Amino acid sequence: xxxxxxxxxxxxxxxxxxxGAPEEDPTGGFKLGGWTVNYWDEPMGEFMDGxxxxxxxxxxxxxxxxxxxAHWPFVGQDDPIGKVFNAATKYVATTSQEPLTWxxxxxxxxxxAAEIARLKQEDGPDLLTQGSSGLLQAxxxxxxxxxxxxxxxxxxxxxxxxxxxxxxxPAALKLTASSVSTTGVTMSVYQRAGEVKPGSFAMxxxxxxxxxxxxxxxxxx
Numbered sequence: 001x002x003x004x005x006x007x008x009x010x011x012x013x014x015x016x017x018x019x020g021a022p023e024e025d026p027t028g029g030f031k032l033g034g035w036t037v038n039y040w041d042e043p044m045g046e047f048m049d050g051x052x053x054x055x056x057x058x059x060x061x062x063x064x065x066x067x068x069x070a071h072w073p074f075v076g077q078d079d080p081i082g083k084v085f086n087a088a089t090k091y092v093a094t095t096s097q098e099p100l101t102w103x104x105x106x107x108x109x110x111x112x113a114a115e116i117a118r119l120k121q122e123d124g125p126d127l128l129t130q131g132s133s134g135l136l137q138a139x140x141x142x143x144x145x146x147x148x149x150x151x152x153x154x155x156x157x158x159x160x161x162x163x164x165x166x167x168x169x170p171a172a173l174k175l176t177a178s179s180v181s182t183t184g185v186t187m188s189v190y191q192r193a194g195e196v197k198p199g200s201f202a203m204x205x206x207x208x209x210x211x212x213x214x215x216x217x218x219x220x221x
Contacts, residue, residue: 002119003126004059006136007149008163009036015160016133024067030160039153039183047187048177052084055125055179059116062094064131069102091119091127095137106178113142120144133161140168145189148173154184170196 009019017034026033047052060068068085069120075082090105093112100107108115113133119127139145150163174193180186195204 001012001121003058003118004116004129004144005051005126005149006129006139006145006146008129008131008136009151009153010163011035011153011155011157011160014160014162014164016131016163017132017157025063025161028159028161030162031203032160035155036151036153039181041164041182041185043179043181044151044183044187047151048081051128054089054102056128057089057091057125058085059091059119059127059129059132059135060093060134061135062092063095063134065092065100065102065105066161067131068120068151070106071102073102074206078140081169093132093138100165109122111174113138113144116144117142117215133163137165137167140164143169143171145192147189150186150188152186152188172196202209 008016010016014221017028018026018032019036020034021037022031025031025187027170058068065148068090072079072085073084086103088104090100090102091099092105092110093115095109116127116139129139135147172193173190174187176191178186178191206214
């Protein structure tokens, strides 16, 4: 059985759109593309190298696939990330009729969540997502992600495509690694840890004011 790992760059307010360049993804009028560039340092490079150390297959949505396919095949043989990305199998969830031109690309048709659940049951290297905010919403809604590797940047971007949408399935996570770059980027690894288990700090015998507040909340919805 394969593990599904999501690696993502996110702002403090959860935006993950166009981290690498202004031209990457300006959809929706997003004007802050390239917001990760000025934060890069050696510890971040080491964290990213760790993501790509073990064998993996890429799992991508159409827009991220097109961004990658227009870049990584052209970076040259000396680029270490380009070398592993070009060699890896690329599973692409899309309804587009456009051909997949990047070598080792495999089209996923139909229900993306069902297809990916099937892939997870097969033997093979772990599945690794990069970008693909639209695809991630389906993965989160169907509770298919086993591990999150997040680089959280100390900035607020406002409107933009987000990592966590309203349809995400509630889940508890365990922080298994954490470090901070010299530029203030928090690098964290989270693994699944079962269901969310709520508790309460409320008084055992609530006051009349508290009981009245609760009734008002019920009425207000």
